[in-house]
Amino acid sequence: MTTIEGHATNKKRIAKLVRQLLIELGENPDREGLVGTPDRIADMYDEIFGGSRMDAELDVSFSEETDAIVAKDIQFYSMCEHHMLPFFGKIHVAYVPAGKVFGVSKLVRLVEKYSRRLQIQERLTKQVADELIRMGVKGALVIAEGEHLCMKMRGVRNDSSIITIAHRGVLGEKEIREHVMALIYNARSEIRKI
Secondary structure, three states: OOOOOOOOOOHHHHHHHHHHHHHHOOOOOOOOOOOOHHHHHHHHHHHHOHHHHOOOHHHOOEEOOOOOEEEEEEEEEEEEOOOOOEEEEEEEEEEEOOOEEOOHHHHHHHHHHHHOOEEOHHHHHHHHHHHHHHOOOOEEEEEEEEEEHHHHOOOOOOOOOEEEEEEEEHHHOHHHHHHHHHHHOOOOHHHHOO
């Protein structure tokens, strides 16, 4: 996927394009319920696709040694790049620090950096894990649990959820990974065996 990092959204042009889309769909963009919709959609797109504009605020860390950090249930919202429909859920992030720890808000921002763009869940999971490794940790484990409206409301119309996992560094070792996954999933045996 190629994105233009730091690209500024042209909200006026997006609103104009949304207006034209409404016309192509057989709607009247001047009717009461749709007046202002193109501008609202342009504002919304500026917000939900802002991940590529997020900077390296993640470099803020604190000197501290601990065995592992686990942040459970970080909510994420993203848009499927194939149908531009939402997918959303929770991401669990674990890492083994190398002499420094990151504030919890930094982990949330890391998830937002990659989820707030056109995306697929598999890539999102890998990107968060890879970024943690680039930030200098000894190991990273990222588990994303997502529901995809592109699958629920069109196509197969199925309510299944998707789980993707990426592990790097020392968290690639089975015994350590299983221990951390037990922390995330409260020792549910069917998940620990992954």
